[in-house]
Amino acid sequence: MDDRDTRKRLLEGATELMTARSYQAVGVQAICDRAGVRKGSFYHFFSSKQALTLAAIDALWQWFRDRVLEPALAADRPPLERIERLFESIAEVQAARRSPEGGVAGCPFGNLALEMSTQDEAIRARLETVFAETEARLAATLAEARDTGALPGLDPAAAARALFAYIEGAVMLAKIHDDPTLIRELGRTARFALLGREGSPEAPAA
């Protein structure tokens, strides 16, 4: 049927399932079914559900970094436009992943973080490093914005943390309102927020 190796099928299926539902809502059996594999094989490759999850986090982070984060922040435009492009890319991913049942899935890392970080220290710690790396990447772009004069006097690390919080919040709102376009709209508002009054949303004519 599907001749990617079993390990990869397990990893990808688990990622899809957990993103669409949640960690605890997806059983080992369901992951095996999706991969067309018996439970014994699961435990041949992974010592536990937690171990598979840690591996899935690593694989997904690699994908996100290489296929979403880096392309959006690529240096072919001014720094602040790259950040706006990142919101657009995330909105596209969320719109594409949207399923008839369940709607907008949200950020897999954020979902897992809120669900599991008080219950599973290993998962929490892994997600913390993913978040830190993302923040660092954002900080680099913001530093460039400062150095090219777009955001004079900015502390890139503090601003990156704030921007990252804002992005996760935006994806959360998209999930709860089941509307991926919110992310793009909030990206435009961020332009205002980060940049000061430029690009500020106009008050409706009244």
Next chain:
Amino acid sequence: MDDRDTRKRLLEGATELMTARSYQAVGVQAICDRAGVRKGSFYHFFSSKQALTLAAIDALWQWFRDRVLEPALAADRPPLERIERLFESIAEVQAARRSPEGGVAGCPFGNLALEMSTQDEAIRARLETVFAETEARLAATLAEARDTGALPGLDPAAAARALFAYIEGAVMLAKIHDDPTLIRELGRTARFALLGREGSPEAPAA
């Protein structure tokens, strides 16, 4: 032992347990144990775990509105200071609720939203109205800020949505880094973000 009525004990215990762990990690049995009650009583008051959860959302929202949101946004200070005070209040609540095992619990509504909104439409819808009411309250304060000249030309609804996303993101970061003080720090950065360059974090002397 505890002569508040059973229904209230069930509600409050469930809220505490679910906030500290997660919806799916807390069983009906655990909720009954915490309330010192047998399962039969649980199902006398609530038709299902979902029904109890909906009631708990309502009760918690009422508490949060009356004891955190309204006091923080009370009109005894200029609008923008009230918003900074809101970050501080939330940071305090998170610090107080922090438990040895598990650490910062995060926003109960946000936690539940990310965990359950693709799996339980009734819960999603209830949380959506809570989020909308919170946004509306923020919008009122931001409108006042605009009208008093602190944020001229602002669209309060759009800005409130952005601010709300930012707050939820800040609480998420506090949870994943297990550090409630992050919320206060991000509140100060928000001052910068919302207000333009004023209060902007200084670049470290270099």
Next chain:
DNA sequence: CTGGCGGTTGACCGGTCGGTCTACTACCCT
């Protein structure tokens, strides 16, 4: 031809899940 071994199978484990049911108690209304 014969081991060894990566990979797979499917039955099986104790425990917990959300939820049901019947019986019983305690109190209020008449």
Next chain:
DNA sequence: AGGGTAGTAGACCGACCGGTCAACCGCCAG
């Protein structure tokens, strides 16, 4: 005094949970 009813108790349900295990298969190296 009698009857209804709100509340409680506790045994019970089938389904599923994460995880284990012994047996087996086919391939490749010796």
